[in-house]
Amino acid sequence: MTIEMKWLGHATWLIETEGHRILLDPFLNDSPTSPVKADEVDADVILVSHGHFDHVSDVASIASRNDSQVIANWEIAEWFAKNHSLENTVGMNIGGNFQSEFFKLKMTHAIHSSQLPDGSYGGNPGGFLLTLANKNIYFACDTSLFSDMQLIGKSGVDIAVLPIGDLFTMGPEDSIEAIKLIAPKQVLPSHYGTWPPIEQDAEAWANKVRDQTDAEPVVLTPGESHTF
Ligand code: NI
Numbered sequence: 745m746t747i748e749m750k751w752l753g754h755a756t757w758l759i760e761t762e763g764h765r766i767l768l769d770p771f772l773n774d775s776p777t778s779p780v781k782a783d784e785v786d787a788d789v790i791l792v793s794h795g796h797f798d799h800v801s802d803v804a805s806i807a808s809r810n811d812s813q814v815i816a817n818w819e820i821a822e823w824f825a826k827n828h829s830l831e832n833t834v835g836m837n838i839g840g841n842f843q844s845e846f847f848k849l850k851m852t853h854a855i856h857s858s859q860l861p862d863g864s865y866g867g868n869p870g871g872f873l874l875t876l877a878n879k880n881i882y883f884a885c886d887t888s889l890f891s892d893m894q895l896i897g898k899s900g901v902d903i904a905v906l907p908i909g910d911l912f913t914m915g916p917e918d919s920i921e922a923i924k925l926i927a928p929k930q931v932l933p934s935h936y937g938t939w940p941p942i943e944q945d946a947e948a949w950a951n952k953v954r955d956q957t958d959a960e961p962v963v964l965t966p967g968e969s970h971t972f
């Protein structure tokens with residue numbers, strides 16, 4: 745059973761396995777690096793890590809068109825239900841697990857903020873530990889480095905997706921420390937290259953990962969997939 749992870753630029757990921765499609769933090773129409781527009785993307789499930797515009801802006805349109813299940817923290821799930829009339833929402837919170845027919849999801853801690861675009865309170869920001877097809881994929885999402893990443897790594901992380909953009913999240917140097925704590929088999933960079941303030945040299949980062957950690961770096965360009 746293989747899993748295909750497609751990077752749609754910024755922090756947007758489309759995960760597909762056995763015909764199931766999980767979309768994380770869709771930011772497409774206003775993203776300078778997205779290879780697709782929101783009306784070209786279909787998803788059964790949409791995960792939302794926190795309330796910032798670069799993570800929620802295309803959730804409602806894609807969810808409405810596909811009747812996607814939208815999974816987020818309690819406050820964001822309620823916000824989508826009330827403000828965008830989404831009926832298929834799941835509200836959870838940090839440390840909780842959600843079990844669906846084909847995947848398990850744990851909402852993990854993230855150190856960031858989470859205000860929604862209209863100023864509403866967006867609850868606590870989170871990351872996701874996604875288990876499907878017997879693989880553990882950890883999306884740190886927007887966060888700084890934190891030492892409890894070591895606990896998340898104890899689950900046995902096959903793939904970690906970490907921000908490296910700096911300024912709004914951890915940067916390349918702290919991501920190396922994060923990789924040492926999580927000890928994933930492979931690591932994919934995210935949340936960089938979208939705008940000049942978060943431009944990074946991903947190949948230089950990949951060389952540091954190879955030199956300083958046991959993980960294999962996988963650098964994609966927007967629109968490219970990693971299959972494992
Ligand atoms: Ni953010």
Ligand code: MN
Binds near residue numbers: 886912
């Ligand atoms: Mn962000």
